[in-house]
Amino acid sequence: MHTGFLTIYWRDMLRFIRFRTLLFASLVQPALWLAFFGIAMSNNFERLTATMPAAPGVRTVGYLTFIGAGVIAMTTLFTSLFAGTVLLFDKNWGLMRETLSSPLPRIHIIIGIGLSAMTKSFIQAGVIMGFGLLLGVQFFEGYTPAQTFFSLLGIMLFIGTFSLGFLFLSAAIAITMESPEGMQAVITLLTMPFFFTSNALYPVNSFPPVLRALSTVNPLTHLVSGIRYFAIGSDFSSIGLRYTYTREEVLVSFLALLAFAGIMFLIARWRFTKVTVT
Amino acid sequence: MNDLEYFFGEVKAVDNISFTVKKGEIFSFLGPNGAGKSTVINILTTLLPVQKGSVKIAGYDLKKEPEMVRESIGIVFQELTLDRDMTVREILEYHGRLYSMPKTARQERIDELLGLVELEGKRDVLTRHLSGGMKRRLEIARGLMTRPKVLFMDEPTIGLDPQTRIRIWDYVRDINRQGTTIFLTTHYMDEADQLSDRISIIDHGKIVVTGRSWELKNTLGEDLIYLETSDNWTASDLLKKLDSVKGVREKSKGLIIMVNVDGTYLLPEIMDKLRSGGIRISAVNLKKPSMDDVFVHYTGRELRDTGMEKGSTVSLRAGGR
Numbered sequence: 298m299h300t301g302f303l304t305i306y307w308r309d310m311l312r313f314i315r316f317r318t319l320l321f322a323s324l325v326q327p328a329l330w331l332a333f334f335g336i337a338m339s340n341n342f343e344r345l346t347a348t349m350p351a352a353p354g355v356r357t358v359g360y361l362t363f364i365g366a367g368v369i370a371m372t373t374l375f376t377s378l379f380a381g382t383v384l385l386f387d388k389n390w391g392l393m394r395e396t397l398s399s400p401l402p403r404i405h406i407i408i409g410i411g412l413s414a415m416t417k418s419f420i421q422a423g424v425i426m427g428f429g430l431l432l433g434v435q436f437f438e439g440y441t442p443a444q445t446f447f448s449l450l451g452i453m454l455f456i457g458t459f460s461l462g463f464l465f466l467s468a469a470i471a472i473t474m475e476s477p478e479g480m481q482a483v484i485t486l487l488t489m490p491f492f493f494t495s496n497a498l499y500p501v502n503s504f505p506p507v508l509r510a511l512s513t514v515n516p517l518t519h520l521v522s523g524i525r526y527f528a529i530g531s532d533f534s535s536i537g538l539r540y541t542y543t544r545e546e547v548l549v550s551f552l553a554l555l556a557f558a559g560i561m562f563l564i565a566r567w568r569f570t571k572v573t574v575t
Numbered sequence: 576m577n578d579l580e581y582f583f584g585e586v587k588a589v590d591n592i593s594f595t596v597k598k599g600e601i602f603s604f605l606g607p608n609g610a611g612k613s614t615v616i617n618i619l620t621t622l623l624p625v626q627k628g629s630v631k632i633a634g635y636d637l638k639k640e641p642e643m644v645r646e647s648i649g650i651v652f653q654e655l656t657l658d659r660d661m662t663v664r665e666i667l668e669y670h671g672r673l674y675s676m677p678k679t680a681r682q683e684r685i686d687e688l689l690g691l692v693e694l695e696g697k698r699d700v701l702t703r704h705l706s707g708g709m710k711r712r713l714e715i716a717r718g719l720m721t722r723p724k725v726l727f728m729d730e731p732t733i734g735l736d737p738q739t740r741i742r743i744w745d746y747v748r749d750i751n752r753q754g755t756t757i758f759l760t761t762h763y764m765d766e767a768d769q770l771s772d773r774i775s776i777i778d779h780g781k782i783v784v785t786g787r788s789w790e791l792k793n794t795l796g797e798d799l800i801y802l803e804t805s806d807n808w809t810a811s812d813l814l815k816k817l818d819s820v821k822g823v824r825e826k827s828k829g830l831i832i833m834v835n836v837d838g839t840y841l842l843p844e845i846m847d848k849l850r851s852g853g854i855r856i857s858a859v860n861l862k863k864p865s866m867d868d869v870f871v872h873y874t875g876r877e878l879r880d881t882g883m884e885k886g887s888t889v890s891l892r893a894g895g896r
Contacts, residue, residue, distance in 0.1 A: 304672040312660055391656040395717075398620050399673040400645045573623060 301401040305409025306416075309383065313417060327372035327421055328428040335361045335368065336432070338498075342536045349537035356533045358435050363535040365434040366524035367497030369425050369456070370517055373418045374491060377460040378484050380414035381467025385480055388472065393574050403569045407468055407562070414464040415457050422456055426528075436528040448527040455523035455551065459516060462558035465565040472568050491517050500538050516557045519550035589614050590780040592628075596725075596758055597772075601751050604760040605767040605870065606777035612760035613653060615777075616729045619758070620650050633724040646674070649723030649755075651714050653730045659703035663694055663713055666702060667720055674721045688716040692746060708739035715746060719755070726750065728759040732766060744770050764866035774866075776873050783873045788866065795864040795872055796821040798838030800845065803829035803858035810854050814845065824872070829858065831868075 313320060339360040384406075387393040396406060426436060437445045467484070474480045494508055495501075495517035501509060512518050526542040533540055589611045596602040604612045617623040619632060621641045630637035633647040657666055664685060671681035689695045692712035702710060711731070718726050731747065732740040747770060751757050761767050767774045768788050775785040784791065804810045807830055811823045814832055819841055821833040834841050838861045849856060 299675075301673065301675070304669065307672070308658075308661070308665075308669055311665065312658075315660055391652060391654045392658055394622060394652055395650075395656055395670065396673060398622050398645060398650055399670075400642050400675070401673050 299402065299405065302405040302409035302412065304401070305396075305406050306412045309410055309413035310416065312383075313413065323376065323417070324421060324424045327368055327425050330371070331361070331365065331368045331425060331429055331432060331434075335364055338364070346537040355539055356438075356530065358529055358533055358535045359433070360536055361429075361433060362435040362529060363525075364498055365425070365429045365436060366521050366528060367495075368429075369422045369452075369524055370459075370495070370497050370520045371492060372421050372425060373456050373460050373520065374463060374488065374517055376418050376421060377414050377463035378467045378488060380410065380417065380464050381469075381471040382477065382480060383471075384410065384468055385471040385474060385477055388572075388574050389475075389477070397574050404566060407465065407565050407569060410468060411461045411464045414467075415460045418456050418460040419453060422452070438529075451527040452524050455520055455527075455554065458551070458554040458558050459520045462516060462554060462561045465558065465561035469561070469565040469568040472565075472572050491515060494518075496521050500536070500540075502538060514553075516554055519553045522550050523547055523554075589618070592777075592780070592782055594775055594782060594785060596756060598756055599751070599754060600772040601747070601757045601759065601770055603767040603771035603774045604758075604777050605762070605764070605774050605866075606760075607762055607874075610777045611780035612762075612777055613729055614780075616650075616727055616758075616760055620648060620727055621645055646721075647724045649718035649721060649726045651711075651718040651726070651728040651731055653733060653760075655710055655714065657702040657710055657713060660701060662699045662701055663689070663705070664698050666713060667717055670717045670720045676721065684720055684722075688719055691719075691749070692716045708735055708742070711735060711739070711743060712746065715743070715750075719750060723755065725756045725758060728757065730761055731759055732761075732763065740766070764870060768866040776870060778874045791869045792864040792866070795868055796833040796835050798834050798836075798841075799862050799864050799868055800832040800834060800838050800842060801826075801829055801858070801860040801862075802832065802845075802849075802856060804849060805855040805857070809852065810849055813848060813852050813854075817845070817848070833864075 342360040384393070387396070397403070426434075430436060437448060440448065466487075470483055471480060474483070490511070494504075494511040495515050496512065497517060501512045501518065504512060522542060525540065526547045531542050531544075592611075592615065594602075604615065606612050614623065618625060619630060619637070621637065621644060625638050632644045635643040635647065637644050658669075661669065667685045667688065668681060671684065676684070689698060692715060694709060694712060694716070697705065697709065702713065705713065715728075715731070718728070728747070732743050735743065744766070747757060747759075759766075759771070771788070773785060773787055774791060776783045776791075784794075786794075802810065807825060811825060811830055814820050814830075815823055819834055819836045821835050823833070824831045832845070842859070842861060846856060846859075
């Protein structure tokens with residue numbers, strides 16, 4: 298097997314670790330989200346839902362636990378969508394000419410960058426979980442070590458697939474666009490609908506039908522569902538609502554993410570065969 | 576390479592170019608900016624597709640076996656293409672890995688090349704901290720990393736100071752002596768003249784003439800005489816009748832006379848002839864043809880970016896061709 302993608306991966310990780318400020322910011326920022334937004338909203342929701350009767354026999358978790366999964370998902374979304382920007386800079390600064398005129402098949406560029414975006418997402422998710430547990434997020438509560446291990450594995454599988462999908466999308470945009478400002482604008486525009494039509498911060502049950510339909514096809518919703526299933530459980534209640542996830546539902550969510558990543562991969566590959574960099 | 580043409584949309588950037596570079600030689604494309612040099616290099620290095628024509632590099636067909644071509648060439652691009660945030664060693668390491676060089680071979684080659692371009696002391700320095708000349712040397716080292724059969728260099732000394740340029744030329748000669756065929760583009764006359772075995776002058780996407788530096792200069796005659804007279808027009812007519820005069824070209828203020836014989840002895844004759852024709856001479860200069868003269872002769876004008884006003888460019892071209 299040609300392992301050229303590892304070269305691309307190596308370079309991208311090298312740069313990630315080299316920029317201490319960037320590394321630090323990318324790790325601290327999601328933790329701050331959890332700390333400020335999470336705690337602030339948490340207190341509000343607890344007050345509003347205090348009067349509602351808890352569903353009998355179901356574990357109730359706080360809002361902070363509820364959005365813990367959302368913040369992980371959101372961070373993965375942002376990181377992956379912005380990770381393709383490196384390709385735009387490489388292209389504009391002429392750095393990509395070296396890679397494109399080498400015998401390395403172009404597909405390896407996409408795969409290499411994809412793997413590094415995935416690695417970054419894993420690191421970030423790890424930091425958020427660790428920080429979340431300190432703040433009182435009730436992940437993996439009552440799990441045996443083996444259960445925790447397999448849950449972590451499941452979460453990684455979901456995050457990995459999801460981040461690849463959005464990285465491919467980001468790479469396709471980056472290789473097509475000319476200016477970083479334009480790319481920034483497109484990505485900001487994209488994150489809005491993905492973020493707000495998902496179940497990351499609030500339940501989608503009370504959405505109007507159109508928004509609900511959108512949330513069902515939104516990869517972010519599937520990622521959040523997957524993380525909640527593995528980290529909190531298949532049946533719990535939070536902010537006055539009961540959530541159940543069956544194995545089949547979670548499998549469908551995973552397949553949806555796989556399909557999304559597959560389609561995005563094809564788009565990215567198509568854009569890469571079109572590009573000429575001189 | 577045969578009948579190569581390339582279009583950017585409607586614009587024909589390369590027009591029916593054919594040439595052969597011999598194994599082991601330094602071959603230059605000399606031409607102004609925008610002549611199509613970089614387009615040719617981009618095609619030859621597989622960054623642009625072959626639209627029309629056929630190219631063979633190191634025995635491989637560019638259209639059919641681009642992968643094999645990529646394996647056998649090295650490139651030094653016109654603009655700097657170094658990642659500012661990687662160290663000298665990492666730049667070379669990355670390049671070696673791109674070409675699937677085994678680890679020990681990479682390490683040996685890096686040591687060897689850093690020695691060649693005298694950057695041993697900068698091994699772990701980020702490229703952002705290197706001077707322009709060092710960056711260029713690093714790029715040359717990178718181009719050589721995989722021991723290419725052919726090294727392409729697009730304007731290798733652009734924007735460098737004279738000492739650095741001479742040093743780079745030394746490296747290029749060294750590399751060539753070790754057996755690498757070198758194809759370079761330049762718009763510096765001296766670079767083409769001093770460095771290359773053969774030169775193609777390229778203009779408007781076409782090859783105007785190809786030859787060794789001395790061959791090209793000889794086509795202009797033995798000597799060039801520059802005259803300013805009271806009546807350049809009549810003078811030109813008078814001189815064209817002389818057997819030893821190969822040609823006369825009009826400049827904005829004077830005439831350039833190409834002569835077949837030693838100008839030192841012809842000059843008095845010319846002066847006598849003009850004086851007897853009632854023409855007064857106000858300035859005289861005698862020199863050997865230089866690469867600049869060859870260039871002006873074949874393209875009908877000086878290099879565009881050396882700044883010549885548009886009107887004279889057009890009229891000179893009409894006379895020169």
